Amino acid sequence: MAAIEYSTLVALVQDHPGVLTKAAMLFRRRGYNIASLNVGHSEVPGISRMTIVVEGRGPHIKQCEKQLYKLVEVVKVLDLTEEARVDKEVALIRVSAHSAERAEVVGIARAFDAEIVDVARDSLIVEITASPYTIDRFLEVAGDFGILELTRTGVVSMSRGGNGAK
Amino acid sequence: MSEPKQRTGGQILCDAMRTEGTGAIFGMPGGASLPFYDALYHYADLAHYSMRHEQGAGYAADGYARALNRVGICTATSGPGATNLVTSMASAMMDSVPVIFVTGQVATPFIGSDAFQETDITGVSIPVTKQNYLVKNVEELPQIVAEAFYLARSGRPGPVHIDVPKDVLTDTTDIPTPTDVKIHGYRPAGLGHKRMIQRAAEAINAAEKPVILAGHGIAISEAFDELKELVEKASIPVITTLHGVGNFPESHDLSFGMLGMHGMYYANIAVHECDLIIALGMRFDDRVTGRVKDFAPNANIVHIDIDPAEIEKVVPTAVPIVGDVKLTLGALNPQIESGDRAAWLSRLNSLKADHPSHAIRESEALLPQRVVRNIYEATKGEAKIIGDVGQNQMWAAQHFLYDKPLSFFSAGGLGGMGYSLPAAIGVQIAKPDDTVWSITGDGGLQINIQELAALAEYNLPVKIAVLNNGHLGMIRQWQNRFYEGRLKASVLQNPNFAAVAEAYGVRGISAGSNEDARKAIDEAMAHDGPVLIDFAVDPNEDVFPMVEPGASLAETVEV
Ligand SMILES: Cc1ncc(C[n+]2csc(CCOP(=O)(O)OP(=O)(O)O)c2C)c(N)n1
Numbered sequence: 001m002a003a004i005e006y007s008t009l010v011a012l013v014q015d016h017p018g019v020l021t022k023a024a025m026l027f028r029r030r031g032y033n034i035a036s037l038n039v040g041h042s043e044v045p046g047i048s049r050m051t052i053v054v055e056g057r058g059p060h061i062k063q064c065e066k067q068l069y070k071l072v073e074v075v076k077v078l079d080l081t082e083e084a085r086v087d088k089e090v091a092l093i094r095v096s097a098h099s100a101e102r103a104e105v106v107g108i109a110r111a112f113d114a115e116i117v118d119v120a121r122d123s124l125i126v127e128i129t130a131s132p133y134t135i136d137r138f139l140e141v142a143g144d145f146g147i148l149e150l151t152r153t154g155v156v157s158m159s160r161g162g163n164g165a166k
Numbered sequence: 167m168s169e170p171k172q173r174t175g176g177q178i179l180c181d182a183m184r185t186e187g188t189g190a191i192f193g194m195p196g197g198a199s200l201p202f203y204d205a206l207y208h209y210a211d212l213a214h215y216s217m218r219h220e221q222g223a224g225y226a227a228d229g230y231a232r233a234l235n236r237v238g239i240c241t242a243t244s245g246p247g248a249t250n251l252v253t254s255m256a257s258a259m260m261d262s263v264p265v266i267f268v269t270g271q272v273a274t275p276f277i278g279s280d281a282f283q284e285t286d287i288t289g290v291s292i293p294v295t296k297q298n299y300l301v302k303n304v305e306e307l308p309q310i311v312a313e314a315f316y317l318a319r320s321g322r323p324g325p326v327h328i329d330v331p332k333d334v335l336t337d338t339t340d341i342p343t344p345t346d347v348k349i350h351g352y353r354p355a356g357l358g359h360k361r362m363i364q365r366a367a368e369a370i371n372a373a374e375k376p377v378i379l380a381g382h383g384i385a386i387s388e389a390f391d392e393l394k395e396l397v398e399k400a401s402i403p404v405i406t407t408l409h410g411v412g413n414f415p416e417s418h419d420l421s422f423g424m425l426g427m428h429g430m431y432y433a434n435i436a437v438h439e440c441d442l443i444i445a446l447g448m449r450f451d452d453r454v455t456g457r458v459k460d461f462a463p464n465a466n467i468v469h470i471d472i473d474p475a476e477i478e479k480v481v482p483t484a485v486p487i488v489g490d491v492k493l494t495l496g497a498l499n500p501q502i503e504s505g506d507r508a509a510w511l512s513r514l515n516s517l518k519a520d521h522p523s524h525a526i527r528e529s530e531a532l533l534p535q536r537v538v539r540n541i542y543e544a545t546k547g548e549a550k551i552i553g554d555v556g557q558n559q560m561w562a563a564q565h566f567l568y569d570k571p572l573s574f575f576s577a578g579g580l581g582g583m584g585y586s587l588p589a590a591i592g593v594q595i596a597k598p599d600d601t602v603w604s605i606t607g608d609g610g611l612q613i614n615i616q617e618l619a620a621l622a623e624y625n626l627p628v629k630i631a632v633l634n635n636g637h638l639g640m641i642r643q644w645q646n647r648f649y650e651g652r653l654k655a656s657v658l659q660n661p662n663f664a665a666v667a668e669a670y671g672v673r674g675i676s677a678g679s680n681e682d683a684r685k686a687i688d689e690a691m692a693h694d695g696p697v698l699i700d701f702a703v704d705p706n707e708d709v710f711p712m713v714e715p716g717a718s719l720a721e722t723v724e725v
């Protein structure tokens with residue numbers, strides 16, 4: 001199976017109601033799948049930062065970027081797809097772990113630089129902050145024990161070096 | 167500025183409508199918008215035109231805005247009033263028309279409670295407006311109205327929707343409306359990039375077979391003189407889009423008509439054969455390009471448009487220029503070398519002579535094209551023509567010789583039937599001294615026929631030409647051509663339109679022959695008031711030339 005290719009767009013937007021809906025609608029209308037979408041504060045008060053990971057590569061992504069710009073609230077759009085960048089995501093994973101398996105799960109978590117943030121009789125919650133790729137790998141290994149619950153934040157992204165998005 | 171004054175939300179809206187100087191408001195009141203109407207009661211200088219359907223109000227504001235190249239205003243109440251506006255919002259969006267849509271909303275404490283006549287109309291209007299606002303409190307209203315008018319008219323113009331809850335309309339504030347608006351991150355383009363303009367000039371100077379494709383942007387930026395200068399200096403043939411019709415005088419030697427699905431044969435072939443396209447304020451709509459893969463195969467493209475998202479959206483562009491077309495042509499023209507391009511022009515002129523798509527054959531039966539040409543002759547070309555949608559729209563675009571800017575209006579982008587009558591009302595109000603003709607179909611007329619009541623009430627001298635072919639003609643044409651003549655739901659049983667008009671208080675005339683038609687037009691022109699003429703035209707006439715769906719411009723057929 002050919003791996004799905006993704007593009008990573010960052011949009012700096014005015015923190016107004018409805019902006020998230022507008023951005024999401026824009027991708028939906030053009031039939032692009034959003035793999036993840038994260039919104040939070042930026043370094044500028046009143047400006048939020050969205051990281052949007054979309055399936056696909058190519059000229060249509062440029063069109064997405066231009067369409068995003070047409071939203072009045074959008075201040076800046078960065079296409080980080082081809083940039084050297086830091087991608088990070090947080091996942092909370094409830095892994096099934098009976099007492100006999102607990103040490104093994106903890107060992108694996110440690111190997112991934114993950115933290116155990118909750119311990120119950122039959123399960124553990126693992127918190128991992130890593131690239132989506134690393135999280136996928138952890139999930140694969142932890143899958144052998146049974147994943148009871150999973151939540152991921154979606155990727156946040158920043159280009160390496162330089163002075164940032166201004 | 168005088169003392170800060172306490173104003174209600176309704177007054178803030180009315181003040182903005184007044185200072186924006188547009189003078190006319192089209193709408194229909196309702197429960198949620200009553201406080202706005204109560205404020206408006208005290209603004210005698212703001213004329214309110216009561217339309218009979220909110221879609222009609224939206225289209226009237228659209229026509230008004232286009233005719234003046236200013237912002238149009240329309241209002242409706244919450245819920246059903248607001249949802250009735252949606253088609254006209256979508257049309258203004260597609261056609262880049264600056265219209266402010268103000269809707270009433272249920273009072274803020276009721277929002278989200280499924281209150282009577284509550285609709286999440288800002289949720290609905292997102293994709294069909296340039297910007298929209300749900301006003302949460304009266305303090306933010308002055309900023310919002312200022313932004314709304316600024317956004318509607320600046321950059322690529324478009325509709326802006328303001329949804330105002332009933333309590334916000336009556337709450338008061340002393341916050342003045344800002345006169346200067348800046349929106350972080352919103353920077354409408356001005357003059358195009360210098361280096362790119364230079365490259366455009368080089369490309370134009372080097373081209374042997376250039377054509378200009380002039381679009382709606384010429385009208386929006388009022389670049390008529392700059393266009394003419396470029397054309398005449400370099401002897402470049404001009405072809406227009408549907409919305410570009412009239413932006414360059416069609417009787418000029420260098421005018422080669424409209425291109426596209428129902429464009430002139432010679433215009434389509436010129437585009438196919440040219441070596442350079444200079445696209446000015448247009449967006450390569452699929453009705454313009456035909457099969458994109460084979461669009462203008464020998465041409466490089468210079469594209470000047472104010473909207474960056476239009477550049478390279480459809481076709482690869484050799485010289486992309488994001489900019490206002492008037493300013494940019496102003497900088498480009500001095501760099502253009504004069505030339506006569508005699509060989510290219512003689513090729514196009516012989517194409518035109520051999521394939522005179524604009525000609526109308528003699529016929530015993532009343533041809534719809536002939537009616538359009540008769541109106542041209544009777545008005546000596548001095549008229550504003552508002553087409554509807556369908557065959558009538560294409561004939562109106564093809565067979566009136568448009569020599570003046572802003573003389574043809576059509577809902578080309580959305581293609582909503584029912585545009586013509588209400589838009590003509592808006593145009594006539596904007597241009598009270600001009601002769602205004604609505605050219606419509608027997609299908610499209612009925613979509614907003616209720617606006618005959620507004621026409622009669624305000625005694626506007628709009629003349630309505632119904633090209634009555636007893637069919638949803640454009641649908642019939644496609645069913646005949648592409649569905650082996652299986653006419654399903656395209657044959658119309660119509661009322662007596664002249665009698666209907668009379669019942670509304672509009673002079674109604676029926677005409678079925680060539681002679682009747684000419685007489686009826688003269689009679690309509692002589693009558694100082696609204697007239698509807700029901701022309702019983704040949705029910706079998708189709709629109710040609712035609713680029714069939716999926717075909718390229720080179721495959722334009724003439725029958
Ligand atoms: C609101 C709306 N509904 C449906 C259509 C599809 N449509 C396009 S042209 C047409 C026929 C128009 O008939 P008529 O108004 O009689 O004009 P004609 O083509 O006969 O000149 C129809 C139904 C449309 N464009 N707009």
Ligand SMILES: [Mg+2]
Nearest residue numbers: 607608637639
């Ligand atoms: Mg018809």
